[in-house]
Amino acid sequence: MSETARVSLTLNGEPRTVEIGAGRTLLDTLRWELDLTGTKECCAAGECGACTVYLDGEAVNSCLVLAAEADGREVTTIEGLGSGGRLSRLQEAFLETGAIQCGFCIPGMVVAADALLRETPRPTLDEVLQGLSGNLCRCGGYTRICAAVLRAAGAADVTG
Ligand code: FES
Ligand code: FES
Numbered sequence: 001m002s003e004t005a006r007v008s009l010t011l012n013g014e015p016r017t018v019e020i021g022a023g024r025t026l027l028d029t030l031r032w033e034l035d036l037t038g039t040k041e042c043c044a045a046g047e048c049g050a051c052t053v054y055l056d057g058e059a060v061n062s063c064l065v066l067a068a069e070a071d072g073r074e075v076t077t078i079e080g081l082g083s084g085g086r087l088s089r090l091q092e093a094f095l096e097t098g099a100i101q102c103g104f105c106i107p108g109m110v111v112a113a114d115a116l117l118r119e120t121p122r123p124t125l126d127e128v129l130q131g132l133s134g135n136l137c138r139c140g141g142y143t144r145i146c147a148a149v150l151r152a153a154g155a156a157d158v159t160g
Contacts, residue, residue: 007071011036012080020067027051029067030077038078038107042136049135052108053077059115061134078107081114090114093152094145101139109135113149122153 003022008015011034018033027044030036030053042050044063051062054076055069081088087095090113100106109132116123116131123131128146137145 005068005071007067009070009072010074012076018067022068024067025063026053026055026065026067026070026075027062029070030062030075036077036079040104040107042104047136048105048108049112049132050105050108052111052135054111054115059112076111078111081110088114090117090149090152094148097144097148097151099141099144099148101137101141105135105137105139105141109137109145113145113152116149117153122155123149125150 004019005022006017006019007029008017010016016034018029020029020033024033027039027041030039031041039053039062040050041063042048046061046064049061052059053062054060054074055062055065056073082091091110094100094106094110112132112135113128116128120127120131125146128149132142132145132149
């Protein structure tokens with residue numbers, strides 16, 4: 001019989017409890033047990049950032065975190081960034097800037113950019129590039145993604 005674990009966490013502000021296989025990742029648990037499919041799986045090896053979520057306020061690759069490690073902690077996913085049914089300013093900026101192509105990398109990009117802006121509310125382009133260096137966009141949409149982050153930070157439009 002396979003081992004299971006009970007994990008209780010605060011997920012996007014709500015208390016949740018799940019029974020999972022002991023080796024299940026936080027990413028798989030979010031997507032398959034908790035129906036939060038905004039967080040994407042791509043490399044499953046900590047190299048692309050598609051699975052970025054907040055764990056106790058720190059942006060992490062959820063493919064590298066066991067769900068059991070989230071027990072008693074706070075997890076925020078892309079679905080939890082807005083409030084009152086509205087997108088966050090950063091999410092709106094991604095839409096306004098046309099920063100989304102296939103969209104697959106975008107949830108992770110937005111969470112990583114949100115973390116960057118919390119730490120550096122008025123970043124330079126170099127700081128945005130550095131802040132998003134762990135997130136890959138296979139569509140190559142970096143120019144508009146950076147523009148979206150700068151726009152959310154109140155900088156002039158740099159999409160050209
Ligand atoms: S899916 Fe987690 S870093 Fe790529
Ligand atoms: S928009 Fe397609 S991977 Fe980034």
